Structure formats: C-alpha cells, structure tokens
Amino acid sequence: MKAVRLHEYDKRPVVEEVPEPRIGGPLDVLVEIGGAGLCRTDLHIVEGQWEEKSGVRLPYTIGHENAGWVREIGSAVSNVAVGDPVILHPLATCGLCRACRAGDDVHCSNSTFPGIDSDGGMAELLLTNARSVVTLDPALRPADVAALADAGLTAYHAVRKAIPLLYPGTKVVVIGAGGLGHIGVQCLVALTSSEIIVVDRSPEALELAAGYGAAHPVLADGSHVEAVAELTGGEGAHVVLDFVGEKGAERDAVAMLRRAGSYFVIGYGGSLDIPTIDIISSEINVIGNLVGSYNDLAELMSLAASGKVSLHTTTYPLDAVNGAMDDLDNGRLTGRGILVP
Structure with missing residues (x-):
C-alpha cells in the first residue's frame, strides 16, 4: 500500500510502497483510510520537535487525524462491523490502567499514538484497536470529519x-x-x-x-x-x-x-x-491542553452530525502531501488540509 513515510528529520516525508498491516490480536481493527488530516504537529514532527518525546524509530508513517471504513476486525471486536464508517481517537489505549478506568484515556499509561510514536494514517490502511473507533452517523463522510479526530x-x-x-x-x-x-x-x-x-x-x-x-x-x-x-x-x-x-x-x-x-x-x-x-x-x-478523551470525541461527533460543528477543508491526494505541507507552512491553507488516499 501507499504511505507517507518520514525517513529523516528536517527532510520532507516521501510517499512509498509498504506492506499492508494485518490483524494480529482479538481487539484489533483494520481501517481503510478515507481521509487523514494534516496538522501543524506534522510539521513539528518533520522538524524533529517530537524526536525525544515520541521515541519513534525512523522511518515511519505519519498522520494522527484519521477516519475511514472498517476493513477487518479481530475475533473479540463487538462495537463495530466490517464496512462501518468510523473516526479514530488519536490514541489506541489499554482500557485497564487507572487513567482509562477513570475515563481519562488520553493519559493511558500503556497507549500508542499512531502518527506520533507508531505508524499513522497517511496511508491506505491503518491498524488500531476497538477502543479507538467511534462509529460515524450516516450523515458524515470520513474525509469531511477526519481532522476532528485531533484538531477538533x-x-x-x-x-x-x-x-x-x-x-x-x-x-x-x-x-x-x-x-x-x-x-x-x-x-x-x-x-x-x-x-x-x-x-x-x-x-x-x-x-x-x-x-x-x-x-x-x-x-x-x-x-x-x-x-x-x-x-x-x-x-x-x-x-x-x-x-x-x-x-x-x-x-x-x-x-x-x-x-x-x-x-x-x-x-x-x-x-x-x-x-x-x-x-x-x-x-x-x-x-x-492535550487531545480530549474518547467520550469527548463521541460528543463532538454528535455536534457534527447535528450540523453545529463543521470543518472548512481543502483536500489533497496522498501524493501531494508535500504541497499540502507547503500550503500549511506558508499560511495558504484556510481551515484544514485533508489527504485522501
């Protein structure tokens, strides 16, 4: 599959072919990406500002604002079905630590943060878990709401x-x-x-x-x-x-x-x-302020479905990621850029 990969800090990422992720655990969810938001954090990642905090090993796939459709699910997943439109909470959390049990899952002590410390969603497919996916109202399209996963x-x-x-x-x-x-x-x-x-x-x-x-x-x-x-x-x-x-x-x-x-x-x-x-x-x-909780995202999707919150977006094909980054970095992008594989 195609993915936007960062190979070296202070150098722009490249679009290249990588192996498709595969379901490996009972709570895994494989998502076909319908839209990946471009965030100023992505520029900061390229600049190396997150190098020490994330500890990620290069190369890896960036993109932490993701929405799409469920492609495949693990054997224990019961909250979504294949084909469901979903938006992904930025963190894939454990559900077992004190923070998760208190509903403060953004501070989960055993989480991964796709696009920050593991492979993200500027790609055709993204592997996450059942705790991360929020089913979208039929009125909402993944590409229209993807950036609500972090920016929103x-x-x-x-x-x-x-x-x-x-x-x-x-x-x-x-x-x-x-x-x-x-x-x-x-x-x-x-x-x-x-x-x-x-x-x-x-x-x-x-x-x-x-x-x-x-x-x-x-x-x-x-x-x-x-x-x-x-x-x-x-x-x-x-x-x-x-x-x-x-x-x-x-x-x-x-x-x-x-x-x-x-x-x-x-x-x-x-x-x-x-x-x-x-x-x-x-x-x-x-x-x-960091990102919000899973419940925050579910509440935000209710506001979006009722028309009270919407995104002003510009879409780009995945291959145009660096043009989109140039537009964001130089103030030419009003609202939010969305990469569509």
Whole structure:
C-alpha cells in the first residue's frame, strides 16, 4: 500500500510502497483510510520537535487525524462491523490502567499514538484497536470529519474544560482562527453564551470565524492587544484560548487576561516567561491542553452530525502531501488540509 513515510528529520516525508498491516490480536481493527488530516504537529514532527518525546524509530508513517471504513476486525471486536464508517481517537489505549478506568484515556499509561510514536494514517490502511473507533452517523463522510479526530477533539476538549468559567456575560478570546481555532469558535457558540473575540493575522480566517458566530474579529496587526482591552472595557478577557502558542501569541495571550483570568494553552512551539509575582498578584491561571478523551470525541461527533460543528477543508491526494505541507507552512491553507488516499 501507499504511505507517507518520514525517513529523516528536517527532510520532507516521501510517499512509498509498504506492506499492508494485518490483524494480529482479538481487539484489533483494520481501517481503510478515507481521509487523514494534516496538522501543524506534522510539521513539528518533520522538524524533529517530537524526536525525544515520541521515541519513534525512523522511518515511519505519519498522520494522527484519521477516519475511514472498517476493513477487518479481530475475533473479540463487538462495537463495530466490517464496512462501518468510523473516526479514530488519536490514541489506541489499554482500557485497564487507572487513567482509562477513570475515563481519562488520553493519559493511558500503556497507549500508542499512531502518527506520533507508531505508524499513522497517511496511508491506505491503518491498524488500531476497538477502543479507538467511534462509529460515524450516516450523515458524515470520513474525509469531511477526519481532522476532528485531533484538531477538533483538542479544540472541543479545551472548550469543555473552560465551560465552568464561561458563564453568561463573560468574554473569551480565541487566538488563531485556523485549523483548530475555527472549530473552537464553533464549539464555543454551541456550548456557551460568552461573547467571542477572535484574533488572527489573516482577514480570511477572521471572516470565516465571524461566519461561525464570533462577535468581534480582530486583525493581529500589532494593535490587537489594545483592541481586546477596548472590547473588554479595559479589564481583559475571562478566558483566552490560544490555538497558536508561538511567535509572540503566548505573550499577547497573557496580556489579554483580566484579573483571575485563565489562559488555555493549546497551540505550541513557543515558551512562557511570566514573572511569578504577576501570576500571584493577578491570580491568573495557565492551563495545558492535550487531545480530549474518547467520550469527548463521541460528543463532538454528535455536534457534527447535528450540523453545529463543521470543518472548512481543502483536500489533497496522498501524493501531494508535500504541497499540502507547503500550503500549511506558508499560511495558504484556510481551515484544514485533508489527504485522501
């Protein structure tokens, strides 16, 4: 089968033929990929940012946002059948550790993360397990929702955690209205009544966010921190959701907070340097966000099936992966890129 393989860090992956994965255990599920999302994390993987954290051995197949159809199942699989359309939770988890039993499966102590520390889904087939698959509503096509498996799930997870802080009358800032941020805006509209301010350097992304229900699009032109202050009556936002997390966005996010405000870090690549006296004197909170749980993904699919969350996508054939990466890296991609084998 064809697969997108990374052979060396700081060099783009190549599309090549590899052996097809095979069912090996009773809970295995083999999925025919219908769409694999392209994520900025894939760029960071190529750059080597994940080399130490993942411990993966090169070469391997990238791609951690995957959806498709069940091709084959192990003897003990009972939750899906051959032919079912499915989206895959990013982690293949054990179900036995304390985190899994608490429903916090994203912190499973015995998981694999296809596309990060094992072969992923930028390929024609992907091997996962029964705990990873969520059956799709017939109204949803795998290629249309594939990126919700990580980008959507991560955005939903962060919004879900912020809900107790976003009571009526609050103001929330979304930094970055791209692949993750435009989903975050939709989740905020669906789940809260907060006034949404969106900051982005792209007028097209701001227009997209406004179309999804953001009240105040703010162009990141150097005066955006002051613009947010004005929109919040000089007090700052109750919550800032930062889908960028680098190139100065992290500094701007902290500057946009009000006293006792909460900064949700979702995008990454930069670093934080906040004087501890500023943290305690304003009693601000900094909250990290990884991908969400299996239940988060099931809830997100319900929102997608009801039309409350949708992806703005551009599709590419698998062979065009490096062109798609160029588009993402150079800001030419609005929404999310999807590779279709």
